[in-house]
Structure formats: C-alpha cells, structure tokens
Ligand SMILES: [Fe+2]
C-alpha cells in the first residue's frame with residue numbers, strides 16, 4: 001500500500017506538481033494549450049461528476065421515502081447503465097491511448113500516470129460492485145413481495161463512497177494532464 005493509493009492520497013506530492021505549480025487551475029480557463037480534445041475530456045469528467053452526484057441524491061431520496069419506486073426506477077436504470085458503461089470505456093481509452101503519450105512526453109510525471117492507471121483498476125472493481133448493488137435494488141423493487149429496505153440502504157451507501165473516490169481520481173487526473181496540455185499543446189503532443 002502506498003500513500004498515493006486512491007483511498008489514501010489527498011492530491012499530488014511536490015514532485016508531481018511541477019507543471020501544476022506553473023499552470024494552476026485558475027489559469028486554465030484562458031489557456032491556449034487546451035484544444036478540442038482537452039475541452040471534450042473535461043466535459044466528460046464533469047458529466048461523470050454530475051451524473052454520479054444525481055444518482056447518489058436519488059438513491060438517498062428513495063431511502064428517505066421522498067421518491068417512490070415508480071418514479072425512481074425509470075429515471076435511475078438508464079442513467080446508472082450509461083454511467084457504468086461510459087466510465088469503463090473512458091478508462092480504457094485513457095490507459096491505452098492517452099497515458100502512454102503523456103508518460104513519454106514528460107517522464108517526470110510518469111509515476112503519476114501509473115497511479116492513475118491503478119485508480120482505474122480500483123474504480124473498475126467499484127463499478128462492478130455498484131452494478132451489483134444497482135441490480136439487487138432494481139430486482140427488489142420489481143418483486144412486490146420483497147422488502148427492498150436492505151437493497152435501498154446498500155445502494156444509498158455504496159454510491160456516495162463511489163462518488164468520493166471518483167472525485168479524487170478526476171481531480172488528480174486533471175491536475176496532471178491539463179498542465180501538460182497547456183505546456184506542450186495538443187498538436188505537438190499528437191492528440192489534437
Ligand atoms: Fe481516469
């Protein structure tokens with residue numbers, strides 16, 4: 001276990017902040033280096049954040065009785081399926097296509113991309129757990145004789161924990177990648 005594990009770290013150590021210190025988040029909105037690829041990629045991250053947050057809120061409302069199953073199920077089912085599938089695909093593209101390019105571009109950051117790759121494995125296991133918790137809940141809600149309370153509580157607990165991990169990963173990934181895009185430019189990196 002390392003201090004850089006997803007569940008332990010609170011950001012990057014100084015050695016992995018070399019470009020972030022030069023290009024802090026406040027400078028990103030006006031940075032010329034972020035082109036269509038970087039903007040699209042940031043939009044995907046925001047979508048994953050918002051969707052996971054909305055799903056966690058809906059599960060909480062279901063548990064508290066402020067949302068009934070008839071309204072919850074048709075809203076929840078497609079959005080959860082979309083999130084889990086898109087997130088898994090997003091990780092694959094990063095691992096196979098983008099991270100090798102970024103690691104080669106600046107070896108000082110290589111360790112950070114190894115950590116992010118390990119995050120993907122952790123999150124992919126969490127995606128499987130979340131899929132199971134979601135299926136269990138949807139099944140319990142579909143069988144009138146079942147008491148869904150345990151399944152509702154299970155999902156309402158799993159989702160905020162998943163969100164917490166996801167936010168850590170997305171923030172740290174952006175803190176590593178965006179300063180590199182600004183520093184080098186998408187075209188010269190070969191991803192524009
Ligand atoms: Fe990622």
Ligand SMILES: [Fe+2]
Pocket residue numbers: 045090094170173
């Ligand atoms: Fe990502």
